[in-house]
Amino acid sequence: LQIPDTPVEILVDLLKKAKDIATANGGVPKELTSRLQEALDIASGLDEYLERMTTQESQPLAELYEKTVTHDWDRVHKEGKTMFRLPKECITGHVEGQTLKMLVHMSQAKRILEIGMFTGYGALSMAEGLPDDGYLVACELEPYLKEFAQPIFDKSPHGKKIRVITGSALDTLKDLAAAGEQFDMVFIDADKSNYINYYNFILDNNLLRLRGVICVDNSLFKAKVYLKDTTDENGLALREFNQFVSNDPRVEQVIVPLRDGISIIRRVSASKITNDEVFRGVAGRPILDRLRLDGKTAYVTGAGQGIGRAFAHALGEAGANVAVVDMDQEKAETVAKELSLKGINSISISADISKSDDVQRMIDSIVSKWGAVHIACNNAGINMNSASEDTSLEEWDRTFNVNLRGTFMCCQLFSILFPSVPHPQKQLSYNTSKAGVVKLTQTLGTEWIDRGVRVNCISPGIVDTPLIHSESLRPLVQRWLSDIPAGRLAQVTDLQAAVVYLASDASDYMTGHNLVIEGGQSLW
Numbered sequence: 001l002q003i004p005d006t007p008v009e010i011l012v013d014l015l016k017k018a019k020d021i022a023t024a025n026g027g028v029p030k031e032l033t034s035r036l037q038e039a040l041d042i043a044s045g046l047d048e049y050l051e052r053m054t055t056q057e058s059q060p061l062a063e064l065y066e067k068t069v070t071h072d073w074d075r076v077h078k079e080g081k082t083m084f085r086l087p088k089e090c091i092t093g094h095v096e097g098q099t100l101k102m103l104v105h106m107s108q109a110k111r112i113l114e115i116g117m118f119t120g121y122g123a124l125s126m127a128e129g130l131p132d133d134g135y136l137v138a139c140e141l142e143p144y145l146k147e148f149a150q151p152i153f154d155k156s157p158h159g160k161k162i163r164v165i166t167g168s169a170l171d172t173l174k175d176l177a178a179a180g181e182q183f184d185m186v187f188i189d190a191d192k193s194n195y196i197n198y199y200n201f202i203l204d205n206n207l208l209r210l211r212g213v214i215c216v217d218n219s220l221f222k223a224k225v226y227l228k229d230t231t232d233e234n235g236l237a238l239r240e241f242n243q244f245v246s247n248d249p250r251v252e253q254v255i256v257p258l259r260d261g262i263s264i265i266r267r268v269s270a271s272k273i274t275n276d277e278v279f280r281g282v283a284g285r286p287i288l289d290r291l292r293l294d295g296k297t298a299y300v301t302g303a304g305q306g307i308g309r310a311f312a313h314a315l316g317e318a319g320a321n322v323a324v325v326d327m328d329q330e331k332a333e334t335v336a337k338e339l340s341l342k343g344i345n346s347i348s349i350s351a352d353i354s355k356s357d358d359v360q361r362m363i364d365s366i367v368s369k370w371g372a373v374h375i376a377c378n379n380a381g382i383n384m385n386s387a388s389e390d391t392s393l394e395e396w397d398r399t400f401n402v403n404l405r406g407t408f409m410c411c412q413l414f415s416i417l418f419p420s421v422p423h424p425q426k427q428l429s430y431n432t433s434k435a436g437v438v439k440l441t442q443t444l445g446t447e448w449i450d451r452g453v454r455v456n457c458i459s460p461g462i463v464d465t466p467l468i469h470s471e472s473l474r475p476l477v478q479r480w481l482s483d484i485p486a487g488r489l490a491q492v493t494d495l496q497a498a499v500v501y502l503a504s505d506a507s508d509y510m511t512g513h514n515l516v517i518e519g520g521q522s523l524w
């Protein structure tokens, strides 16, 4: 038997009863009966429709739900396995679980605290929304529930993100605060009379991070929070809680009337002491937001593979439109498609940067597509190894044509470059061309600063790309490794944050700089 547990379920129950009375009573006008039927259709169809339209739950969640609602909670309580008689209606369930998971995604939470886990349905739903290195701490009074949930957590790839701490939640909160823990999202869903204590403890002890969100379940408490004749202790506790939060200047709150009501509460940073840019963030943007490149357009040359491909992804992830430029049209197209799959605006352009016509066409197509270029990531380059005595003038010219002349042509707009001076391989023309790139960066960086153009370059150490796995270079890898204090080669992903930083407002005061990222290689 389903006990009506939410405002809508109670409405449906009342409408059904009213309609039954109207149908059984011959004296009731037909229109009243049909109006009751219409109201019933609207109310009773809602939850069912939300169920159907909300993304399906995962297999482990479905199993957890089934195991919970078919369990004999009466028996385990009588046998003394649980302290309290736990009602199966406690479970958050499909629609609310997916809502929580969505909130985890939207808030980009990495650390979550759940107060009141029951059988872990909400915990596992939220864990599914966490990144691989995210985690969720679930507080639960009943040790029996930890044992109940764990086997299903173990079946899910996300279960390992969940740590269950049994005992009174207030004690756990004290321990977490003492350990300096902080959370991006807190879900309060335990004993209603303690909601206010949990909430205050969390805010007073900084358990919620700046920009963190608290979600609270049952904040409509079967409509009792707004019904005048409420005497129910939990209903009154929630009424008082909602009012308290609504008056609290530290936060903003909305109540979403989903199921039994979910409050979403966010911390706001207001201070009477100071409100300067350091406190507020420049233009109100905290430091990580200042690395965002929303509304900017970037191109990356040599973006068909390796470092350039990683740069294209990084700039796109940070919010920029990205033109993927490569000599190899097919590779450029593939990377542009990868970017679109992630929701990044991208185009592919095939161009040889040593040819001025190609460079001009590259710039023209970007400008005609997006109206401007804000970030020039001049990554394309070639490397033909030979000892200086063997370096042909043809090799010198080809290397300089791409690495320096080509880069310079691109730079006649904007530039970010990556030179380096590796050894023991012999590569005179390459090294000299890259030294030229550093000088070019310094010169353009100073010359163009008054136009609002900043020019910086990145010098990576030895990067682990398909290039260095070539037959001829393979023997050198061991030698390089022994030269690198970091004990490994650079991965292309090691360079991504740097290019975003250089492209963003966060590096506003930086120009003509050569940012060396090489695991300490030049220090030995």
Ligand SMILES: C[S@@+](CC[C@H](N)C(=O)[O-])C[C@H]1O[C@@H](n2cnc3c(N)ncnc32)[C@H](O)[C@@H]1O
Residues within 6 Å of the ligand: 086, 090, 091, 092, 093, 115, 116, 117, 118, 119, 120, 121, 122, 123, 139, 140, 141, 142, 145, 167, 168, 169, 170, 189, 190, 191, 194
């Ligand atoms: C509404 S259920 C939680 C439902 C759960 N969030 C879900 O997703 O299904 C409330 C849970 O809070 C637990 N609880 C009650 N008082 C508690 C306390 N003081 N400390 C920790 N847990 C508590 C109960 O044992 C129960 O399992």
